[in-house]
Amino acid sequence: MRTPLIAGNWKMYKTIGEATALVRDLLAGLGPLADREAIVCPPFTALAAVAPLVAGSQLGLGAQNLYPEAQGAFTGEVSPVMLADIGCRYVIVGHSERRQYFGESDAFVNRKLRAALAHGLRPIVCVGESKPQRDAGQAEPIVTAQVRAALVEVTPAQMADVVIAYEPIWAIGTGDTATPADAQAMHAAIRATLADLYGADIAATVRIQYGGSVKPDNIDELMAQPDIDGALVGGASLQAASFLRIINYQ
Numbered sequence: 745m746r747t748p749l750i751a752g753n754w755k756m757y758k759t760i761g762e763a764t765a766l767v768r769d770l771l772a773g774l775g776p777l778a779d780r781e782a783i784v785c786p787p788f789t790a791l792a793a794v795a796p797l798v799a800g801s802q803l804g805l806g807a808q809n810l811y812p813e814a815q816g817a818f819t820g821e822v823s824p825v826m827l828a829d830i831g832c833r834y835v836i837v838g839h840s841e842r843r844q845y846f847g848e849s850d851a852f853v854n855r856k857l858r859a860a861l862a863h864g865l866r867p868i869v870c871v872g873e874s875k876p877q878r879d880a881g882q883a884e885p886i887v888t889a890q891v892r893a894a895l896v897e898v899t900p901a902q903m904a905d906v907v908i909a910y911e912p913i914w915a916i917g918t919g920d921t922a923t924p925a926d927a928q929a930m931h932a933a934i935r936a937t938l939a940d941l942y943g944a945d946i947a948a949t950v951r952i953q954y955g956g957s958v959k960p961d962n963i964d965e966l967m968a969q970p971d972i973d974g975a976l977v978g979g980a981s982l983q984a985a986s987f988l989r990i991i992n993y994q
């Protein structure tokens with residue numbers, strides 16, 4: 745019912761030359777993807793070079809951020825219209841690095857998510873707790889509150905295009921991944937929140953990815969969990985061999 749989505753978030757890595765080389769390697773190594781979807785999210789500067797390479801291929805394209813207006817005097821920003829124009833289908837919103845380093849609030853993340861939807865992009869909205877929050881037993885209320893805040897004024901019909909990524913902050917870039925059981929518990933709590941907001945039928949269709957130190961050696965057990973519908977992969981998406989192994993999870 746839910747087609748798992750494996751997404752590579754390249755963050756601030758890869759020149760145009762490095763990006764196109766990686767995409768060529770991925771395309772060369774990718775077998776048929778019957779039961780799953782795979783995308784890459786390069787930095788803005790590489791999108792135009794990567795787009796024609798992946799067009800018509802099995803690899804989809806996403807961006808890492810957007811500004812929630814179609815156009816205007818917003819120096820340095822990139823609009824959803826521009827991302828759709830360049831060939832993006834997905835866009836990451838609310839990554840913890842943006843919340844932490846660029847002060848993005850829940851309300852701003854919600855604006856971005858709705859702007860993405862309004863322009864035909866599928867938002868991948870990131871939620872996740874910090875280590876002190878987890879240690880204080882607050883992980884679940886914090887994450888489910890982030891989900892509710894991100895989805896303010898999002899209609900049931902629009903939920904078909906929304907992807908949620910649970911990324912515990914303490915697991916990002918640390919090698920310290922959540923256990924499959926802990927990740928599953930949080931994914932189930934997120935799905936229960938979606939059921940509360942939209943009903944069980946819609947909640948059952950929304951894809952919830954796990955992110956945070958996803959590697960070739962832990963992807964299989966993560967994907968075996970019933971509520972884990974894909975992965976948002978940082979470091980291990982920067983090399984073709986490791987990302988291909990993750991895409992080809994068992």
Ligand SMILES: O=C(CO)COP(=O)(O)O
Nearest residue numbers: 753916917956957978979
């Ligand atoms: O933040 C992440 C993906 O958005 C996860 O990064 P790592 O896979 O490098 O931990």
